[in-house]
Amino acid sequence: MSDQKRRLVLPGEILGSNVDAKEPYVYRDEQGSVRAAVAGLLDKRDEREVFIPLEGVYIPKPGDIVIGLISGVGVTNWFVDINSPYTAVLNVQDLLGRPFNPQLDELSRYLNVGDYIKAKVVAFDRTRNPLLSVQGQGLGRIVEGKVIEISPTRIPRVIGRKGSMLEVLTKETGCEVYAAVNGRIHVKCPNREMEAIVILAIKTIEREAFTTGLTARIRKLIEEEKIVRGVNVEG
Amino acid sequence: MKAEGVRLITEEGLRHDGRRPEDLRPIKMQVGVLSNADGSAIVEYGKTKVIAAVYGPREPPQKFMLLPDRAVLRVRYHMAPFSTSDRKNPAPSRREIELSKVIREALEPVLLLEYFPRTAIDVFIEVLQADGGTRTTGVTAASLALADAGIPMKALVAGVAVGKVNGVLVLDIDEVEDSMGEADMPVAGAPDLGLITLLQLNGVLSEDEFKRALDMAWRAIERIVEMEKEVLRGKYGLAPAQEQGGVEG
Numbered sequence: 001m002s003d004q005k006r007r008l009v010l011p012g013e014i015l016g017s018n019v020d021a022k023e024p025y026v027y028r029d030e031q032g033s034v035r036a037a038v039a040g041l042l043d044k045r046d047e048r049e050v051f052i053p054l055e056g057v058y059i060p061k062p063g064d065i066v067i068g069l070i071s072g073v074g075v076t077n078w079f080v081d082i083n084s085p086y087t088a089v090l091n092v093q094d095l096l097g098r099p100f101n102p103q104l105d106e107l108s109r110y111l112n113v114g115d116y117i118k119a120k121v122v123a124f125d126r127t128r129n130p131l132l133s134v135q136g137q138g139l140g141r142i143v144e145g146k147v148i149e150i151s152p153t154r155i156p157r158v159i160g161r162k163g164s165m166l167e168v169l170t171k172e173t174g175c176e177v178y179a180a181v182n183g184r185i186h187v188k189c190p191n192r193e194m195e196a197i198v199i200l201a202i203k204t205i206e207r208e209a210f211t212t213g214l215t216a217r218i219r220k221l222i223e224e225e226k227i228v229r230g231v232n233v234e235g
Numbered sequence: 236m237k238a239e240g241v242r243l244i245t246e247e248g249l250r251h252d253g254r255r256p257e258d259l260r261p262i263k264m265q266v267g268v269l270s271n272a273d274g275s276a277i278v279e280y281g282k283t284k285v286i287a288a289v290y291g292p293r294e295p296p297q298k299f300m301l302l303p304d305r306a307v308l309r310v311r312y313h314m315a316p317f318s319t320s321d322r323k324n325p326a327p328s329r330r331e332i333e334l335s336k337v338i339r340e341a342l343e344p345v346l347l348l349e350y351f352p353r354t355a356i357d358v359f360i361e362v363l364q365a366d367g368g369t370r371t372t373g374v375t376a377a378s379l380a381l382a383d384a385g386i387p388m389k390a391l392v393a394g395v396a397v398g399k400v401n402g403v404l405v406l407d408i409d410e411v412e413d414s415m416g417e418a419d420m421p422v423a424g425a426p427d428l429g430l431i432t433l434l435q436l437n438g439v440l441s442e443d444e445f446k447r448a449l450d451m452a453w454r455a456i457e458r459i460v461e462m463e464k465e466v467l468r469g470k471y472g473l474a475p476a477q478e479q480g481g482v483e484g
Contacts (some may be wrong), residue, residue: 008471010464011382012390012427024350024387029428037347037387039467054471055274055385057292059351085292085354126352127303153385210471 006212007042009051011035015042024059038222041210054210058152058182064121065139067147068132070114073107076100080117082092083149083175083182088117088130095134102115116142118178118186138220140229145176148160148199150206152183157209158202165205165215173198174221193231243400243415250412252281256405259395259455264375264466266383274384276466278376281409282366287376289384292354306351310339312373313360318414323478334370335360341374341423341433347387356386367409368396374423374433379463383470393459394423397448404444406451420445422452426460 009015015026015034019042028039034206040053060066060082068088072079080088092100095110111117117132118139124130134140158179159166169177175189175198185202189195201218208214250256260281269275272288279285292306300307308376312335316325327335338360346356358380360373371394378392398408400416413419418438424431431453440448 008468010391010423010467011388024347027347027387027389035389037389038385039382039471051383054384056387057385085294085351087294229415 005044008039008210009036009042010039011037013049014100015051016049018047019049019051025053025056026051037123048211052156052210053153055151056153058082060084060121060124060182062121062123064181066119066132066182066187067178067180068119068182069147070111070117073111073113075102076107078107078111080119082121082130083152084130084131085182086126086129088119088121088122088132090132090134094132095140097135111141115185116147116184118142118180129188132192142186145186146195146199148185148187148202150183150185150202152181152210154206155179155181155183155185156186157214158205160215165218168215168219168222169198169201172219172226173201191231193229197225197229197231200225236482241411244403244405248403250400250405252409254405256403257379257451259327259407259458260409262381262462264462264467266379266470272380272384274380274382276376276385278340278372278379280368280372280375280407282364283361283368283372283409284364285369285372285376286361286363287373287380288359288361289357289377289380289386290359291356291384291386292351293357295355295357301355302355304352304358305348306346306354308339308343308346308348308356308358310335310358310360310377310416312338312360312370314365314369318362318365331437334373337433338370338373338377338437341392342377342381344430344432345378345389345392345425345428346381347389350387358467365410367411367413367420368394369409370394370433371396371421371423375459375463379466382463382467390425390427390430391460391463392423392425393456394421394433395452395455395459396421399438399440399448401443404448404451406455418444418448420448420452422449422456422458424453426453458460 013036038053038055043050066082066083068080071081078090082088119132119134122131122133173194178186187198263279266276268277274289277286316323358377362369374394397420398416400412401416418440420436423433
């Protein structure tokens with residue numbers, strides 16, 4: 001851990017005034033200094049320091065694109081598990097875009113328990129459950145590929161700085177990878193072997209998220225796995 | 236409660252287990268011991284062994300208990316039937332219900348519960364083996380498990396008990412010293428904030444003794460919190476690529 005660039009901080013440690021960090025990972029004490037609330041890494045970037053939390057849950061924010069799992073069907077809405085302490089709600093009118101009569105139509109025809117959807121959080125203020133919308137490009141039911149779940153705090157690592165890690169994952173395997181902020185990742189691959197490799201790579205990123213030189217190692221891991229499994233990216 | 240004929244302090248000033256009055260028992264800690272819980276820890280103070288598991292923040296099954304402005308903290312302190320020499324009835328006793336409350340109040344001041352309104356955070360503290368100081372060991376285990384779960388907290392807490400046996404103040408008393416001694420004072424707190432979150436006293440101490448006892452406990456708590464930090468650093472520190480170096484963000 002003798003890395004000068006990065007330092008591990010534990011709950012209660014004072015971070016200093018020159019640190020980029022957000023609640024709920026930090027708090028301001030009575031003296032006004034910012035302290036860590038969870039374990040995290042303090043990363044030196046140019047003049048400033050950035051606090052990267054290592055633990056935490058997903059708290060919805062309006063505008064976030066999330067991958068949700070339908071957990072219940074109501075009369076005019078669905079209950080969606082978005083990997084958060086708060087269950088989200090999706091209204092029928094939003095999905096169908098037309099009036100809905102619950103006496104003539106059934107909700108489970110459109111989305112049923114166990115379906116995955118990609119949706120946008122449109123409203124959340126912590127007093128009511130988050131409201132989702134599927135109106136928008138690429139939103140709606142996920143019909144192919146696989147969804148894997150990792151800790152939401154590891155998502156920035158899967159994306160990498162300016163998308164560098166995501167680029168390695170997609171370029172090297174030919175898969176489409178969508179990492180949603182709530183810790184769920186949708187992968188769509190040309191074949192099974194590539195899917196297995198991408199999942200292995202993502203699980204490795206989750207486990208080793210707080211190490212340096214990860215992008216290079218993931219690239220190597222994917223290349224080695226491709227040789228072991230005897231597959232290549234076509235096109 | 237009098238130590239009739241039992242000498243808990245020898246002529247050399249040592250205790251029945253060979254410790255000096257200001258010594259702690261050997262302390263062992265481990266985090267992430269349960270895979271189903273969001274956070275967990277096992278802590279041993281000598282022969283006292285306590286496991287803690289933390290779940291949440293999550294939606295509780297009973298919605299009526301939710302608070303509109305912060306998370307509810309639910310703590311269950313429980314002694315396993317096999318934790319004592321005589322079988323302990325597993326039903327929650329009056330004492331366990333009280334200790335659950337006392338431990339909850341020892342943790343609440345350091346948790347940032349207002350970050351997660353309308354959710355519940357559950358802490359389960361299970362005493363596996365009891366040899367005195369189970370509530371303070373429980374506080375230490377719960378603190379580690381909460382940090383392991385990533386529940387936002389202002390600082391780490393730890394607990395330790397100070398007792399008085401044969402007129403001598405002794406740190407981290409065990410079962411024998413507790414039952415034969417003249418006083419037992421469990422203390423828990425967060426040294427990073429200078430905050431005492433638990434203070435109980437069973438028995439009689441003079442004002443001067445109380446001050447000295449609190450001072451002993453506080454210094455021990457500082458040491459135990461330092462151990463907690465060491466264990467948490469170990470959890471993240473043993474990353475395989477750390478020594479390989481490399482530049483990348």
